Amino acid sequence: xxxxxxxxxxxxxxxxxxxxxxxxxxxxxxxxxxxxxxxxxxxxxxxxxxxxxxxxxxxxxxxxxxxxxxxxxxxxxxxxxxxxxxxxxxxxxxxxxxxxxxxxxxxxxxxxxxxxxxxxxxxxxxxxxxxxxxxxxxxxxxxxxxxxxxxxxxxxxxxxxxxxxxxxxxxxxxxxxxxxxxxxxxxxxxxxxxxxxxxxxxxxxxxxxxxxxxxxxxxxxxxxxxxxxxxxxxxxxxxxxxxxxxxxxxxxxxxxxxxxxxxxxxxxxxxxxxxxxxxxxxxxxxxxxx
Numbered sequence: 001x002x003x004x005x006x007x008x009x010x011x012x013x014x015x016x017x018x019x020x021x022x023x024x025x026x027x028x029x030x031x032x033x034x035x036x037x038x039x040x041x042x043x044x045x046x047x048x049x050x051x052x053x054x055x056x057x058x059x060x061x062x063x064x065x066x067x068x069x070x071x072x073x074x075x076x077x078x079x080x081x082x083x084x085x086x087x088x089x090x091x092x093x094x095x096x097x098x099x100x101x102x103x104x105x106x107x108x109x110x111x112x113x114x115x116x117x118x119x120x121x122x123x124x125x126x127x128x129x130x131x132x133x134x135x136x137x138x139x140x141x142x143x144x145x146x147x148x149x150x151x152x153x154x155x156x157x158x159x160x161x162x163x164x165x166x167x168x169x170x171x172x173x174x175x176x177x178x179x180x181x182x183x184x185x186x187x188x189x190x191x192x193x194x195x196x197x198x199x200x201x202x203x204x205x206x207x208x209x210x211x212x213x214x215x216x217x218x219x220x221x222x223x224x225x226x227x228x229x230x231x232x233x234x235x236x237x238x239x240x241x242x243x244x245x246x247x248x249x250x251x252x253x254x255x256x257x258x259x260x261x262x263x264x265x266x267x268x269x270x271x272x273x274x275x276x277x278x279x280x281x282x283x284x285x286x287x288x289x290x
Contacts, residue, residue, distance in 0.1 A: 026149030
């Protein structure tokens with residue numbers, strides 16, 4: 001079959017059930033990513049497609065990406081840590097998926113009339129903050145809504161909550177000091193490298209000016225780190241979204257963007273700060289005596 005993702009083969013019945021259960025197109029795209037991902041296809045086995053699907057809906061069906069492979073693909077991501085390598089080695093093992101279809105079976109029987117007890121439809125396990133943003137993007141099909149939606153849903157629950165908390169933090173800082181604040185976070189995986197941006201507006205700021213500043217920062221930072229797509233939020237002082245931006249142009253050499261990045265003071269965020277030389281045991285003992 002050659003190299004590349006394994007093909008996903010499913011019955012029409014399973015596809016029909018899956019289409020009736022998922023609430024968001026981004027959920028289905030994420031499921032396709034997981035089922036055609038070489039890590040999941042290699043390590044997960046199950047006798048029924050719907051068992052795998054329901055494990056996915058519950059927040060499972062996930063294999064850590066090889067951190068060295070990701071760093072090789074995107075060299076301007078932070079270098080792999082020992083913890084990341086250990087976690088990958090620990091989780092990349094064969095897993096047989098047992099029966100997970102009881103909730104969807106009960107719901108299907110109820111809507112088809114063979115189960116007299118009202119049963120709630122299974123829903124995807126996602127943090128409410130991430131779900132709200134994904135739904136906001138899907139409303140009106142804002143640029144990047146499907147791909148970014150799947151990227152956000154792919155994040156772990158703790159990562160989704162941390163991202164929401166970081167966005168809330170810059171909103172609070174603007175409320176306190178009336179200055180703009182920014183947030184940048186990168187999420188690289190086998191399915192691409194998303195850089196996420198947020199910028200807050202002071203109360204009296206001009207929306208178009210603030211949007212232009214966010215656009216320039218996104219453009220130069222995306223180029224600098226070599227991400228293949230970027231998404232940005234412009235927020236008013238109450239945390240309401242004033243504008244969204246999406247970029248997915250190919251990365252490559254661009255001297256003008258290099259110069260612009262230097263002019264606005266971009267930092268090399270993928271570089272580890274140099275640590276001061278370690279003190280000898282004698283020096284540490286002397287310091288403790290003071």
